[in-house]
Amino acid sequence: TTSIKESHCDVLIIGAGPAGLMAANWLAVQGLGASVRIIDKRSDKIFTGQADGLQCRTLEILHSFGLGEDIWRQSNRMIEMRFWNPGADGKLQRTGSVPDTIPGISRWQQCVLHQGRIEKSFLDSIHRHSDGKLAVERAVLPESLSIDKASVDNPEAYPVTVEVRKLSEEEATPTQMGNSVPNGLFRSSLAPDDTPSGAAGTGDRERIHAKYVIGCDGAHSWTRRQMGSKMEGDQTSFIWGVLDAVPITNFPDVRNRCAIHSVDSGSMMIIPREDGLVRFYIQVSELNRGVDRHSITPEMILATAKAIIAPYTLDIGEGDLDWWTAYVIGQRTADRFALHDRVFIAGDACHTHSPKAGQGMNTSMQDTYNLAWKVAAAVKGVSPRSVLATYEMERKQIAQDLITFDHRFSRLFSGKPAKDEADAAGISMAEFQDAFLKGNRFASGLSVDYQRSLLTVKPESSSKTTVDGGEVVAHAAVVAPADGVASDPSLSAEDAGETRIDVGKRFNTAQVVCHATALPYELADWILSDGRWRVVYFCGDVRESICAREMQQLGDYLSSDLLPRFTPAEQDVDSVIEVLTVAATPRAECELADFHPALRPHTTKHHRKTADGRYNTSQDYHKVFVDDTTYHQGHGRAYEKYGVATQYGTMVVIRPDGYVSLLMRASDHAQLGAFFEKVLLPAASHKPHQHTRVKRTTPA
Ligand code: FAD
Incomplete structure (x- = not known):
């Protein structure tokens, strides 16, 4: 043996x-x-x-x-x-x-x-x-x-x-089912599993x-x-074919996404692609009309497409069919x-x-x-x-x-x-x-609204966007919070109703201004997928005494309690939970020193080199942002966009995958610990690991 x-x-x-x-x-x-x-x-x-x-x-x-x-x-x-x-x-x-x-x-x-x-x-x-x-x-x-x-x-x-x-x-090589043009039949629902x-x-x-x-x-x-x-x-009986090709046609909308319903030749969807390609999804037939699934060829699919798009013409020149497949839904x-x-x-x-x-x-x-x-x-x-x-x-x-x-x-x-x-x-x-x-909205992936759980602190029957786009009461809280969050520190319904930040949904972006550099950024450009939890702290206007007092208390709590509890001492203080602050104060009306040191920590223990050898801008100066006008890109109006108050602080806890876990008043900061205790282990049990460095980019 x-x-x-x-x-x-x-x-x-x-x-x-x-x-x-x-x-x-x-x-x-x-x-x-x-x-x-x-x-x-x-x-x-x-x-x-x-x-x-x-x-x-x-x-x-x-x-x-x-x-x-x-x-x-x-x-x-x-x-x-x-x-x-x-x-x-x-x-x-x-x-x-x-x-x-x-x-x-x-x-x-x-x-x-x-x-x-x-x-x-x-x-x-x-x-x-x-x-x-x-x-x-x-x-x-x-x-x-x-x-x-x-x-x-x-x-x-x-x-x-x-x-x-x-x-x-x-x-290990998929058969092309006897066809010369590359096709996806080997993994289509029309073909049997071909695992050896x-x-x-x-x-x-x-x-x-x-x-x-x-x-x-x-x-x-x-x-x-x-x-x-x-x-x-269920399995339906409709057979669909797909052609990826550079078409010759007089159909005027071939460079737009189109849904075409013909009188009785079936339906077709057109998807304009990169490099001059167009994808055609063509309803070929119904299985129960006696069509042999193995008889489906690209020629047959094209013939059906021509009938659907008539009186417009549609042809594919020699060598211009890139790929094809067929499937039942x-x-x-x-x-x-x-x-x-x-x-x-x-x-x-x-x-x-x-x-x-x-x-x-x-x-x-x-x-x-x-x-x-x-x-x-x-x-x-x-x-x-x-x-x-x-x-x-x-x-x-x-x-x-x-x-x-x-x-x-x-x-x-x-x-x-x-x-x-x-x-x-x-x-x-x-x-x-x-x-x-x-x-x-559903198709965009943006209506995803995760249920109540230890990761998502929200009331039992909150509203949820349905696949039809309408607002309905949730599909019931599917699971009770896994032994619940101690006391529910989330914003009261009244306060939360005013924000446009939804617990369970992805945290949206807004333009803010970096206090240190005057550069405008989308906040999302700093909320990277690197495994860290984030707290976005809308501190309000720091000139207001309530906001300044809350910041002092929160900063002390972060540095003396919350962050050390969950961050091994040999790691940077922002390596497990990163706090990003957005102030409602005009940039000219505040200094970096007005922000608690816990909100602008020095993170020198890890190298700042990204995986491809370039350097990320030092994050030390990129944790405090203001909601203000910019020299070249107007005003982001982030507070308005998020619907958060300027006269007191609000905190948003964001999961490593960008979904909102918890929305709360800054004055309730001590409750952060109760939340994180459920989702993080104490620092002593963390195994030593590399601090991750995803390259931050700003799209054009
Ligand atoms: P797959 O992409 O199927 O990957 C599975 C992998 O596992 C394969 O590499 C396979 O070789 C491997 N594998 C399988 N079995 C084993 C095994 N036993 N052991 C080891 N390895 C194994 N989706 C969209 O979002 N947008 C679209 O526009 C879109 N268009 C589509 C058009 C067509 C024509 C088709 C057929 C699909 C389309 N889809 C589209 C769907 C999309 O292709 C699939 O949903 C997606 O590929 C699923 O990804 P996956 O990683 O789950 O599975």
């Missing part, structure tokens, strides 16, 4: 698609690169096709890793959505135009860029942040997974054992003992099956996302739905964005394992909302347009346009 290599790692990630790479990046950024592994059964990464749409929230997240600007620059921005429908004479006509992204919702708008380039950005970032120690191990297949239940609660244990096998080149069966494999085997396993292995997820998690939901979610909070699944492994609303890749990355900081904090001894339970609770709700949204959107998109008001079986085009507009 051949001997099996034995090894240990903190985290094993299975699958290097968007979800797996986001997880690996997040862990690398937090200094865990050397103790994380990421494997994928494929020999190569994706070069063409698959997902392309990036939503506002995903761009915000990428920006918080210093990756947003580069991706934004390469992408095609989507500005307008146009609707084409049959007129009274049955001829196709433009019936409406709406903004593709709700204006003002984010500083970013939806854009499209090929999934492979997004993955490339992650791969580069992972390399930089891990000093080259973390790289995707390709052509490696997991073959068994077991958990030692007796040790799952011991933070130091390695309870998960995964045996993996190195695949041959042949086993292990029995006959001869490649080297390894037994990996891991503290945590994150399964990001896509819709056919092997990890999900090992967990005994089941997919629940299923709307399903996994019944569990975690096992013993040691094995997790994320991304397509726990939700599948139609790709037209551009949600899959975005939601997949946001799943592991939610998860990986919690895993890192548990591994590093920074947080108790109890924070891990919030992953399934928070993301399962999002997956369910996504399915509801997609169900509605797909039905309206796939259905035939109503001939007139009496045509009850047909889809009303006004309803479709309305659903698009209402669904847009």
Whole structure:
């Protein structure tokens, strides 16, 4: 018998698609690169096709890793959505135009860029942040997974054992199903799972003992099956085809996002892409109309597209078809996302739905964005394992909302347009346009509103934005706060009602002015994804005696109590919780020295060099901002935008993933300790780790 290599790692990630790479990046950024592994059964990464749409929230997240600007620059921005429908004479006509992204919702708008380039950005970032120690191990297949239940609660244990096998080149290369143009059929819902069966494999085997396993292995997820998690939901009968091509057409709106409903040839969506490409989503047929799923070819998809877009013409020149695929829509979610909070699944492994609303890749990355900081904090001894339970609770709700949204959107998109008001079986085009507009907030990723938990301190029945965009009472507080926050220190409903900061939602950005330099910044440019918690302290106008007194008390509390409690002495004082102050005082009316020293600490213990060798501007002078006019970029009116008072202080506690945990009056500062006691372990239990340095960028 051949001997099996034995090894240990903190985290094993299975699958290097968007979800797996986001997880690996997040862990690398937090200094865990050397103790994380990421494997994928494929020999190569994706070069063409698959997902392309990036939503506002995903761009915000990428920006918080210093990756947003580069991706934004390469992408095609989507500005307008146009609707084409049959007129009274049955001829196709433009019936409406709406903004593709709700204006003002984010500083970013939806854009499209090929999934492979997004993955490339992650791969580069992972390399930089891990000093080259973390790289995707390709052509490696997991073959068994077991958990030692007796040790799952011991933070130091390695309870998960995964045996993996190195695949041959042949086993690791997806077949192109006999086609010459690259296509995605091998991973489509129309094709069976093509995972090689292990029995006959001869490649080297390894037994990996891991503290945590994150399964990001896509819709056919092997990890999900090992967990005994089941997919629940429906499969529709509509077959859709996708063509990525440089088209030849006289259709006037081919460089806009369009939804086209033809009288009776089906529907099509047009997505203008980078590099002159256009993506066409084409409803090819219904399965139950006797179409053989294997007979679908790019020629057949194009023929259907031509019928839908007639009388306009549509052709693809020789060599101008870049990629194609076909799929049937299923709307399903996994019944569990975690096992013993040691094995997790994320991304397509726990939700599948139609790709037209551009949600899959975005939601997949946001799943592991939610998860990986919690895993890192548990591994590093920074947080108790109890924070891990919030992953399934928070993301399962999002997956369910996504399915509801997609169900509605797909039905309206796939259905035939109503001939007139009496045509009850047909889809009303006004309803479709309305659903698009209402669904847009959900689709942007910005309506995510995490439930009450130890991470999110809010009243039991707070309002929540539905997938339809309306405000309703929450889907009930799904889980009672894990043994509650001692006393609820959140703002009274009256005070909170006036702010535009929502506990559970992402903390939005506003322009502020750096006191030290007079430079305008978006506050988000300083709220980086580097694993730190943040307290944004709106101190009010420091010339007011109430504000000055509160600041004195808060500063003393931070420096003598809160920060030392959770920050190891050998680390910088801002390395676990960073406090950023925004004053309502004009810059000329206050000096840095007017701000308590705890709000502008010297952080000299870590090097300020970023992973790519450049220096971040010293943060010491970038912790105090004012809400004032600037020489070149006007006034940010941040206090107005956030709806916070100028005559007393307000504090916002922000999780490492940018969501608001707690909103409170500065005078209640002593309650900060009660909150952090639930989510952070005392400094003595933190393992020594590198202070992370994400490169801060300001987008053009
Ligand atoms: P995947 O991308 O599927 O990655 C899974 C990885 O795991 C793969 O690399 C695979 O090789 C590996 N793997 C699988 N099984 C194993 C195993 N047993 N062992 C080891 N490795 C394994 N989403 C959007 O947000 N916007 C869009 O515009 C969009 N358009 C789309 C268009 C099309 C045509 C399609 C098909 C999808 C589209 N999606 C879109 C959806 C998007 O592609 C997926 O939701 C996204 O890729 C899911 O990411 P993931 O990391 O969860 O899984």
